[in-house]
Amino acid sequence: MPSRACPRNRLGRVTDxxxxxxxxxxxxRPEIVALPAYRQGKPASSSAFKLSSNENPFAPxxxxxxxxxxxxxxxxxxDATALALREKLAAKYRVSADEVHIGAGSVALLAQxxxxxxxxxxxxxxxxxxxxAYPSLVTVTGATGVQVPNRADGGHDLPAIAANIGDRTxxxxxxxxxxxxxxxxxxxxxxxxxAAVPDDLLVILDEAxxxxxxxxxxxxxxxxLSRYPNLVVLRTFSKAYGLAGLxxxxxxxxxxxxxxxxxxxxxxxxxxxxxxAAIASLDHxxxxxxxxxxxxxxxxxxxxDLVAHGWQIxxxxxxxxxxxxxxxxxxxxxxxxxxGLVVRPFPADGIRLSIGxxxxxxxxxQMSEEIVGSLxxxxxxxxxx
Ligand SMILES: Cc1ncc(COP(=O)(O)O)c(C=O)c1O
Numbered sequence: 001m002p003s004r005a006c007p008r009n010r011l012g013r014v015t016d017x018x019x020x021x022x023x024x025x026x027x028x029r030p031e032i033v034a035l036p037a038y039r040q041g042k043p044a045s046s047s048a049f050k051l052s053s054n055e056n057p058f059a060p061x062x063x064x065x066x067x068x069x070x071x072x073x074x075x076x077x078x079d080a081t082a083l084a085l086r087e088k089l090a091a092k093y094r095v096s097a098d099e100v101h102i103g104a105g106s107v108a109l110l111a112q113x114x115x116x117x118x119x120x121x122x123x124x125x126x127x128x129x130x131x132x133a134y135p136s137l138v139t140v141t142g143a144t145g146v147q148v149p150n151r152a153d154g155g156h157d158l159p160a161i162a163a164n165i166g167d168r169t170x171x172x173x174x175x176x177x178x179x180x181x182x183x184x185x186x187x188x189x190x191x192x193x194x195a196a197v198p199d200d201l202l203v204i205l206d207e208a209x210x211x212x213x214x215x216x217x218x219x220x221x222x223x224x225l226s227r228y229p230n231l232v233v234l235r236t237f238s239k240a241y242g243l244a245g246l247x248x249x250x251x252x253x254x255x256x257x258x259x260x261x262x263x264x265x266x267x268x269x270x271x272x273x274x275x276x277a278a279i280a281s282l283d284h285x286x287x288x289x290x291x292x293x294x295x296x297x298x299x300x301x302x303x304x305d306l307v308a309h310g311w312q313i314x315x316x317x318x319x320x321x322x323x324x325x326x327x328x329x330x331x332x333x334x335x336x337x338x339x340g341l342v343v344r345p346f347p348a349d350g351i352r353l354s355i356g357x358x359x360x361x362x363x364x365x366q367m368s369e370e371i372v373g374s375l376x377x378x379x380x381x382x383x384x385x
Contacts, residue, residue, distance in 0.1 A: 048337075049340060049359070054354045063284050064280045067276050086098075086100040105247040108269060111140070119170075121143070125172045126175070127157065154181030159193075174203065182318050182321060184217075214296050231253060234251050236250075237278045241281045243278060299319065302321060320353060332375075
């Protein structure tokens with residue numbers, strides 16, 4: 001074949017003969033090549049606590065494991081739409097089964113919805129800092145992300161988000177409780193926001209941590225679906241239900257929006273064992289929600305003790321807390337790691353720490369007064385006076 005008149009990529013060989021990851025041998029979308037790979041929470045050694053991925057510290061329920069034992073037909077493809085699970089969720093939320101869409105984790109549903117709504121030349125608006133997958137999911141669609149800074153207390157600045165919506169905006173993502181700050185959007189704030197945005201604009205309310213919320217004023221998107229046809233609510237079995245390893249999330253919303261998401265989905269991504277475990281979890285929901293209550297109590301006690309030690313941190317409503325350690329973030333994360341607490345640092349910004357085992361909470365509390373006392377004055381995590 002004659003060579004085409006275009007810049008050619010060099011085959012990126014490095015001295016040991018392997019291919020350089022920065023120099024692909026074929027033409028790829030530059031904005032995709034430039035994306036950082038998804039950064040998973042650091043693994044922990046057997047003597048350390050993994051508090052870096054907001055996982056559920058409880059072991060799976062015996063009844064869920066028993067249901068998985070019966071999942072033997074793995075030589076067959078799963079039911080592509082996970083109908084039995086959709087019907088169960090539809091009954092729970094009093095919607096039709098077609099108003100429920102299951103994905104391999106809620107992050108997959110987010111990707112589908114963004115692909116359905118936004119493309120090159122469009123914009124997607126969201127608060128920042130928030131879930132670290134948002135920027136790359138938006139970039140993959142070809143659209144441009146518009147990041148609106150969080151309020152000083154870690155919450156969404158919904159009036160500023162509304163002010164950033166323009167002719168090119170095709171979707172808005174609202175995250176409550178927000179990962180990583182733990183702050184909620186209140187029902188009043190959300191309804192004021194919905195009244196201010198165009199009613200043909202897709203609003204995705206990411207409620208991955210909804211079950212941990214104890215603040216009665218927090219928004220609950222599942223109660224608002226009938227009022228707002230442009231709203232899609234995302235929930236997951238990964239956090240409160242402890243099924244992160246099986247990848248099951250769900251979207252609730254109008255059929256026409258979910259059908260568009262279904263059209264962008266990679267078929268058959270939700271596995272039979274995943275759907276079975278989710279159904280078994282719903283059958284044993286009371287037991288799981290009792291664990292959620294224990295985690296929320298542990299979180300609230302930890303927050304109160306940290307505040308008493310001199311920390312200034314947002315009131316957490318998910319299964320994690322946020323230490324806004326600013327420039328000292330990497331140092332503090334290293335000190336925690338030395339003590340066996342593997343956390344999620346966002347350098348120069350802060351540390352997200354999952355509410356794990358009680359022993360991990362105690363370890364943190366043993367060091368917290370000393371750490372906060374060593375932060376320089378003016379560090380955002382240190383309470384004044
Ligand atoms: C805010 C938020 N949304 C969505 C997800 C994705 O969860 P999953 O894909 O496991 O359902 C996460 C996971 O950490 C999250 O923090």
